[in-house]
Amino acid sequence: MTTIEVSILLAGLLILLVIIGVRVAFATALIGFIGLVIIFAIDKNQGLARGFVTAVKISGQIPHSKTASHVLALIPTFILIGFLAYYAGLTKALFEAAKRWVGWLPGGLAVATVFATAGFAAVSGASVATSAVFARIAIPEMLQLNYDKRFAAGVVAAGGTLASLIPPSAILVIYAIIVEASVGQLLMAGFLPGLVSAVIYAMLIIGLARRNPRLGPPVGGFSWKQRFESVPGALPIFAVVAIIIYCIYFGWGTPTEAGALGAFIVLVLALWRGMRWQNLRGALMETAKLTTMIFTMIWGVLIYVRYLGFADLPGTFADWLSSLHQPPMMTLLLILLAYVVLGMFMDAIGMLILTLPITFPAVMALNGGEGVSAADSALGMSGPECAIWFGIIVVKMAELCLITPPIGLNCFVVAGVRDDISVQDVFRGASPFFIADVVTVAVLIAFPGIVLWLPRLVLG
Amino acid sequence: MSSGNVREDDSALSRADTALFRFEGWLNLAAGLVILGVMLLSVANILGRKLLNWPIPGFIDWMITAVPVMAFLGLAYCQRLGGHIRMDILIGRLRRRPLWIAEFASVILMLFVTGMLIYGSWDHAMRALTIGDSTGDIRLPTWPVKILVPLALALLMVRLLLQAAAYWRAIRDNAVQPVAVPLIEDAATQAAHEAETVSGFEETRG
Numbered sequence: 001m002t003t004i005e006v007s008i009l010l011a012g013l014l015i016l017l018v019i020i021g022v023r024v025a026f027a028t029a030l031i032g033f034i035g036l037v038i039i040f041a042i043d044k045n046q047g048l049a050r051g052f053v054t055a056v057k058i059s060g061q062i063p064h065s066k067t068a069s070h071v072l073a074l075i076p077t078f079i080l081i082g083f084l085a086y087y088a089g090l091t092k093a094l095f096e097a098a099k100r101w102v103g104w105l106p107g108g109l110a111v112a113t114v115f116a117t118a119g120f121a122a123v124s125g126a127s128v129a130t131s132a133v134f135a136r137i138a139i140p141e142m143l144q145l146n147y148d149k150r151f152a153a154g155v156v157a158a159g160g161t162l163a164s165l166i167p168p169s170a171i172l173v174i175y176a177i178i179v180e181a182s183v184g185q186l187l188m189a190g191f192l193p194g195l196v197s198a199v200i201y202a203m204l205i206i207g208l209a210r211r212n213p214r215l216g217p218p219v220g221g222f223s224w225k226q227r228f229e230s231v232p233g234a235l236p237i238f239a240v241v242a243i244i245i246y247c248i249y250f251g252w253g254t255p256t257e258a259g260a261l262g263a264f265i266v267l268v269l270a271l272w273r274g275m276r277w278q279n280l281r282g283a284l285m286e287t288a289k290l291t292t293m294i295f296t297m298i299w300g301v302l303i304y305v306r307y308l309g310f311a312d313l314p315g316t317f318a319d320w321l322s323s324l325h326q327p328p329m330m331t332l333l334l335i336l337l338a339y340v341v342l343g344m345f346m347d348a349i350g351m352l353i354l355t356l357p358i359t360f361p362a363v364m365a366l367n368g369g370e371g372v373s374a375a376d377s378a379l380g381m382s383g384p385e386c387a388i389w390f391g392i393i394v395v396k397m398a399e400l401c402l403i404t405p406p407i408g409l410n411c412f413v414v415a416g417v418r419d420d421i422s423v424q425d426v427f428r429g430a431s432p433f434f435i436a437d438v439v440t441v442a443v444l445i446a447f448p449g450i451v452l453w454l455p456r457l458v459l460g
Numbered sequence: 461m462s463s464g465n466v467r468e469d470d471s472a473l474s475r476a477d478t479a480l481f482r483f484e485g486w487l488n489l490a491a492g493l494v495i496l497g498v499m500l501l502s503v504a505n506i507l508g509r510k511l512l513n514w515p516i517p518g519f520i521d522w523m524i525t526a527v528p529v530m531a532f533l534g535l536a537y538c539q540r541l542g543g544h545i546r547m548d549i550l551i552g553r554l555r556r557r558p559l560w561i562a563e564f565a566s567v568i569l570m571l572f573v574t575g576m577l578i579y580g581s582w583d584h585a586m587r588a589l590t591i592g593d594s595t596g597d598i599r600l601p602t603w604p605v606k607i608l609v610p611l612a613l614a615l616l617m618v619r620l621l622l623q624a625a626a627y628w629r630a631i632r633d634n635a636v637q638p639v640a641v642p643l644i645e646d647a648a649t650q651a652a653h654e655a656e657t658v659s660g661f662e663e664t665r666g
Contacts, residue, residue: 017569020562021551023544026570033576060580064609067531068602070523073502076495076530128651253506256523260502267499284492285485288530291495292488292538295531297545350545407549412651 003043007311010035014304024350025300032304033059039310062306063299070256071173071183072298076291077259078168081240082124083283084263087270091133093233094119099141100227102202103219107209109147110155110216111202113138117159118198119234121166122241123266127348127402131160131410135417147216151208153421154429157410158201158436161399164348166194167244168259171349171395174294178301178353179360181387184248184255185455189388191245192450193396197440204436236269249457297353305357314358318365328366328378329445335359336397336441343401347409352398363390385452392451393444400437403430465643466540473626477540477640480619484537487615491533498526518598525595528605532612536619542642552644557634563641564627571620574613582610 001009010031017027033055041051085091098112098119105111116138117130124130134156142152164171167187176183209215240262247258270279308314321331342351363386368376370383381389402410404427411426444451466481468474501522509515516522538544551562585606587593593602623641630638637643 018547019550020566021546021548022566022569023546025544026573029577030569030573033573056576056580057583058580060577060582061584063532063577063581063613064528064584064606067528068524068605069527070520072527072531073498073523077499077502080495080499247506252510257502257506260499261506263499264503281489281492284496285488287495288488288491288534289538289541289543291530292491292532292534293543293545296535296538299531345549346547347545350547409651416651 003039003311004313004316006038007035007308007313010307011313018354024354025296027300028297028304028354029059029300032300032307035304035307035311039307043310058306059303062303066299066302067295069177070254072177072295074168074173074183074256074259075170075294076287077256077263078170078173079290080283080287081168081259081263081266082129082163082170083287084266084270084275085120085123086129086133087273087275087279087283088123088236088266089273090123090234090237090269091116091120091137093230094237095134095137095141097227097230097234099219100222100230103222105202105206105209106213106218107147107151107205107216108218108220109138109142109145110151110205110209113142113155114159114162114198114201114205117156118162118166118194119237121163121194122237123168123262124163127160127163127399128409128413129160130163131157132413132417134159135414139414139418139421142216145217145219148214148429149421150425150429151215152429153411153414153418153426154431154433155201155205157403157408157414157426157430158433160410160413161402161437162194162198162201164395164399165190165197165392167191167241168262169395170294171352171398172391173255174298174349175352175356175391175395177298178356179387179391181384181391182455185388186391187255188245188248188454189392189451190395191454193392193440193444196443196450197396197437200436200440200443201433204432208432236265240265294349297350301353301357308357314361317358318362321362322365331366332363332379332445335363336393339394339397340400340404343398344404345407346401348398348401351401352394356394359394360387360390379448381448381452385448385455388455389444389448389451393441396437396441396444400434403427403434465542465645465649466641467637467639467643469639471639473622473629474639477622477626480536480622481540484534484540484615484619488534488537491530494526494530494533498523498530501526518595518600521595521597521600525600525602525605529608532609535612536615539616539619539623540642542644548644556636557631559644560627560630560635560638564624564631567620567624567627571617571624574617574620578610578613578617581606581613585610 014027014031018024036055036058037051040046040054041048046054095116098116102111102115103109113134117134120130138156139152167190169190172186172190173183176186244258244262247253248255364370367379367386372383374380374382379386402408411430412423414426415421415423468478505516505519554562585603588606589603594600626638626640
């Protein structure tokens with residue numbers, strides 16, 4: 001058997017292990033290790049005993065060497081911001097402000113919910129938590145005004161997904177680390193697509209509410225004075241966004257420092273709002289647990305990636321894709337379609353970490369390679385730009401899985417918070433937003449400038 | 461997927477589980493405090509540099525020393541709660557003995573990976589100790605953190621052995637809800653847990 005055949009076989013075995021429920025981090029580490037043993041024992045003629053020891057030593061270095069990086073400190077910081085933001089009590093103020101400013105539109109409260117979740121996303125990188133929080137705040141108000149129950153629940157479930165693009169986003173940092181792209185530029189890149197996503201959601205809501213006014217009436221009657229009075233409560237959020245973007249944009253600090261500064265502001269605010277040690281302790285325990293989970297996945301997959309490097313499976317896959325003689329855009333769409341299917345059954349972070357070692361080099365090759373210039377490329381952007389653009393697209397795709405059945409977690413969370421709304425109803429209510437997301441992805445593919453404008457400014 | 465659903469009773473196995481869990485909890489809290497510390501250190505660094513023109517000496521060195529600490533202190537804690545991501549859509553459909561056989565096999569595979577990594581990471585740490593490896597700027601020795609990796613993995617191994625014993629007992633008894641192992645929760649129960657973590661604060665604050 002050739003090295004490539006062995007690596008395909010091992011990839012199949014990996015998929016099997018994942019399907020039968022082995023923890024992803026350990027399944028990838030195991031397959032990576034077995035692969036390394038085969039490489040050293042057979043391909044490099046070391047014999048089984050020495051090949052085994054070499055593989056053990058190579059694998060054993062990775063957990064420390066791959067986590068000893070200051071960029072990784074950003075992930076726990078962003079997770080912590082999310083937990084603290086809740087205690088900082090910013091959610092109600094945001095919703096109130098959004099209601100006063102955009103409530104007069106058709107389906108006004110739903111539009112307000114979308115913009116409030118987008119705003120909350122700016123201090124929280126966690127989609128599921130965002131949905132849980134707004135299910136408590138926004139749904140009761142909407143139901144009071146006779147909004148359609150399904151519609152209200154769907155808006156909240158979908159609104160939560162905005163958290164993954166608007167910085168701070170932990171999932172974008174994970175992407176940056178796996179594909180070795182610039183964290184700062186990716187965070188900047190997520191900002192506009194996040195806004196575009198929110199605007200497309202809002203337009204969808206307005207359109208639906210116009211066609212069927214029973215979905216939800218507008219709420220008017222706020223004076224300009226009342227509108228401006230609602231602003232100060234929401235200001236800390238804008239401060240955090242401004243600080244993070246300002247720091248990265250003007251090179252004031254590294255993304256890690258910017259994230260830490262944002263977290264610090266939210267921490268002070270949370271303490272001022274009466275957060276107790278019990279709350280902080282709980283937030284720290286949850287943050288540490290999620291951090292361990294993500295870091296374990298990262299080093300587990302990197303053991304597999306080390307093997308893939310020896311076996312050159314990603315290179316072969318990319319060559320095979322380019323030999324297909326079909327338009328690169330077609331291939332890209334097929335890859336995205338695969339993500340939709342995969343996303344129905346897998347958790348967003350797990351799906352990304354597991355697939356990126358193969359799909360990322362493939363997409364880079366489709367575009368013409370790492371070092372290609374924008375003029376020579378197939379998709380109209382340079383290599384480093386393509387890395388950033390694909391990150392935004394793929395994270396948006398991963399977020400889709402939070403509102404698709406059978407395991408779309410956001411929908412379950414909304415149904416879990418509201419006993420009176422069934423999961424089926426939430427899924428049904430969220431289904432128009434699936435279409436909105438497809439439109440968003442199409443827009444981002446058609447106009448990569450939306451993704452690349454801010455990072456290009458930073459690049460100079 | 462997280463599941464915080466572990467049953468307890470007064471058997472020796474379950475008591476060992478809760479004792480170990482207490483220890484794992486302390487380590488996980490320590491990881492949380494390191495995360496908080498790193499955040500404060502970063503803030504001090506950026507403010508010190510910009511306002512007082514005095515960055516923290518060896519900031520990057522401290523960071524690359526701290527990050528593996530947060531990555532590994534909570535390793536066994538996360539496993540106790542079933543927090544390491546996996547796809548449970550298929551085995552979530554199994555019940556009783558077939559389920560425990562699948563879980564047992566999964567834990568045995570993890571034991572193998574963990575054992576192999578303990579050896580490899582120990583070797584890595586010992587090499588750092590022998591050659592006196594240190595960080596670039598203020599020369600912090602790297603071996604204390606490198607040695608933390610096999611130690612954390614060893615604790616994970618203890619946790620996995622305990623889980624293997626618990627699953628073994630569940631296979632033998634054809635148990636419905638065995639003790640000392642995380643039980644699979646469906647999406648609805650998981651969601652309820654997620655929602656709990658952010659509940660009760662808005663209401664009490666009014």
